[in-house]
Amino acid sequence: MRTVFFDVDTQIDFLFPAGALYVPGAERILAAVAGLNQYAARHSIPVVSTVDAHAEDDAEFRDWPAHCVAGTAGQRKPQETLIEPRVVIPNAPGDYSIDQARQIVIEKQALDCFTNPNLRGLLERLAADRYVVYGLVTEFCVRCAALGLLGTGRRVELVTDAVQGLRQEEAQRTCEEFTAAGGLLTRLAQVCA
């Protein structure tokens, strides 16, 4: 089975208390996310890492405090979540080579990673049978990624001890919605067994 890991928005502004849009408790999943990404690197599993890369006046900032503005420190991913070689795919149509990349960073300016016009083509090229999804925030960007991936008809697993929600009840509802749509819940220890 060809597996692709899907690391959603594990960026400094979300992960740490000093970040611009800190998700309380998020720093607790950092070791798990780093462990999953490093496991993938060791096993030649491609990692797709979605990241917010906002302009200063993005529409999203009407609903959320400004965060992950492109070029700021808060927009970066922590070092331990990075894999070499890595390619960054901007949120603009283009022809991007992923041939050498073990980590493919998908930039976006909205909650849903599928707003990057290159993502669907990229997924076709990766030709995964199975996606393993983790990161931030469970009921927002993780939800968009997980349901969008389910929509491609492949097996999708959500790593419940490597995600963090903003509100426990809504995060729980997202897990129920995801499993009702055919998604599977898993744990870090199972994925990396």
Ligand SMILES: [Zn+2]
């Ligand atoms: Zn955002």
